[in-house]
Amino acid sequence: MTSRPRHPKLSDATPGGPAGHDIGSHDDEPPRLDLGQFLPYRLNSLADRISQALSRIYGERFGITIAEWRVLAWLSHREELTAKQIGEHTRMDKAKVSRAIQALEGRTLIRRTQSAQDQRVQYLHLTQQGEALLSELIPQARAWEDELLATLSSEEYRDLLATMAKLERQLTHLER
Amino acid sequence: MTSRPRHPKLSDATPGGPAGHDIGSHDDEPPRLDLGQFLPYRLNSLADRISQALSRIYGERFGITIAEWRVLAWLSHREELTAKQIGEHTRMDKAKVSRAIQALEGRTLIRRTQSAQDQRVQYLHLTQQGEALLSELIPQARAWEDELLATLSSEEYRDLLATMAKLERQLTHLER
DNA sequence: GGCAACTGGTTTCATTTGAAACTATATGTT
DNA sequence: AACATATAGTTTCAAATGAAACCAGTTGCC
Numbered sequence: 114m115t116s117r118p119r120h121p122k123l124s125d126a127t128p129g130g131p132a133g134h135d136i137g138s139h140d141d142e143p144p145r146l147d148l149g150q151f152l153p154y155r156l157n158s159l160a161d162r163i164s165q166a167l168s169r170i171y172g173e174r175f176g177i178t179i180a181e182w183r184v185l186a187w188l189s190h191r192e193e194l195t196a197k198q199i200g201e202h203t204r205m206d207k208a209k210v211s212r213a214i215q216a217l218e219g220r221t222l223i224r225r226t227q228s229a230q231d232q233r234v235q236y237l238h239l240t241q242q243g244e245a246l247l248s249e250l251i252p253q254a255r256a257w258e259d260e261l262l263a264t265l266s267s268e269e270y271r272d273l274l275a276t277m278a279k280l281e282r283q284l285t286h287l288e289r
Numbered sequence: 290m291t292s293r294p295r296h297p298k299l300s301d302a303t304p305g306g307p308a309g310h311d312i313g314s315h316d317d318e319p320p321r322l323d324l325g326q327f328l329p330y331r332l333n334s335l336a337d338r339i340s341q342a343l344s345r346i347y348g349e350r351f352g353i354t355i356a357e358w359r360v361l362a363w364l365s366h367r368e369e370l371t372a373k374q375i376g377e378h379t380r381m382d383k384a385k386v387s388r389a390i391q392a393l394e395g396r397t398l399i400r401r402t403q404s405a406q407d408q409r410v411q412y413l414h415l416t417q418q419g420e421a422l423l424s425e426l427i428p429q430a431r432a433w434e435d436e437l438l439a440t441l442s443s444e445e446y447r448d449l450l451a452t453m454a455k456l457e458r459q460l461t462h463l464e465r
Numbered sequence: 466g467g468c469a470a471c472t473g474g475t476t477t478c479a480t481t482t483g484a485a486a487c488t489a490t491a492t493g494t495t
Numbered sequence: 496a497a498c499a500t501a502t503a504g505t506t507t508c509a510a511a512t513g514a515a516a517c518c519a520g521t522t523g524c525c
Contacts, residue, residue, distance in 0.1 A: 143420040144427040145365045153339045160336035162460050163329045189321045233490050233503040244319040251320040264459040269452050276449045277335055283440040284338050409473045409520050
């Protein structure tokens with residue numbers, strides 16, 4: 114370890130500090146952490162802001178929670194999913210998925226059918242209403258995304274996705 | 290609208306699907322959304338995974354919640370912050386900040402001092418214990434971050450931060 | 466000085482959350 | 496066939512959350 118400045122951190126000028134960070138030698142004064150330079154924090158904060166802004170669209174305009182939106186979106190992408198699968202995709206726990214499904218079914222936006230082979234699983238489908246809602250919601254969500262992305266060039270966007278994919282891979286690597 | 294494919298979406302090959310998405314013409318069939326290509330979702334999911342992995346470090350090893358960690362980290366970066374300021378930085382609501390502070394004070398990791406000018410505000414400081422904890426925790430957090438970032442080149446890392454900054458700017462722009 | 470409007474921080478309360486218990490079905494093992 | 500083990504999905508329960516009420520102090524205005 115001890116190897117902090119791997120990535121030059123560009124703005125290594127910690128604004129207005131003795132900048133005597135980077136451990137390594139002996140530490141008499143405690144290490145400081147600039148959260149603005151700490152990727153997990155930055156990323157989280159950005160994602161959070163985006164989520165929140167976006168959830169205003171499907172929350173206020175459509176009365177849909179984030180969990181519900183995710184279920185619907187997955188169903189729009191691929192029909193015949195089970196609660197389990199949705200849970201895996203969205204990384205929401207069983208309970209949350211279950212509740213979202215109940216709520217959506219309550220509003221007849223989705224419908225369930227029992228699997229014939231396995232009585233425990235139930236396949237989920239969009240109803241007409243669900244599809245109708247999505248055909249309003251999805252374009253709006255995309256339009257919003259486009260506005261957000263308008264600030265990026267195609268290359269920047271491409272690179273961003275690629276970098277994120279790398280991080281995801283590394284993450285699964287680290288997780289084990 | 291209707292202008293989806295602004296950014297060429299590179300891996301347009303949705304793994305194992307008819308890939309017949311991207312609307313554009315007339316829609317008789319409802320639009321489908323591939324969450325895997327939807328930045329808000331991707332970003333959120335990535336940030337979430339990172340947060341969760343990292344929180345294992347300060348959660349399990351140090352018994353610290355995310356909120357508490359954020360408060361501590363900000364205090365490590367700049368002493369003499371108020372609850373208000375921390376709330377602004379971290380975008381956590383008053384209540385959450387207040388609770389984190391209480392918990393941290395309970396464990397004597399931080400200390401408060403009343404402001405002389407304004408009896409309502411109280412400045413927060415790390416205690417010796419708090420500093421001690423951070424001088425263990427911060428290096429570990431950084432080490433973990435380094436492992437995660439090991440997969441990126443310096444340029445990729447730089448670009449990532451730059452792109453994120455752009456998105457953040459755009460977001461504040463859109464928010465108003 | 467006194468009154469209204471405001472602000473920093475805490476508390477309350479109803480809602481949301483997630484872990485663990487539970488139900489019902491399925492699979493494997495003897 | 497009987498029994499243990501596993502799995503899909505639901506429910507329960509205690510803890511975390513956030514909006515709004517609240518308290519204490521401050522500022523502005525007459």
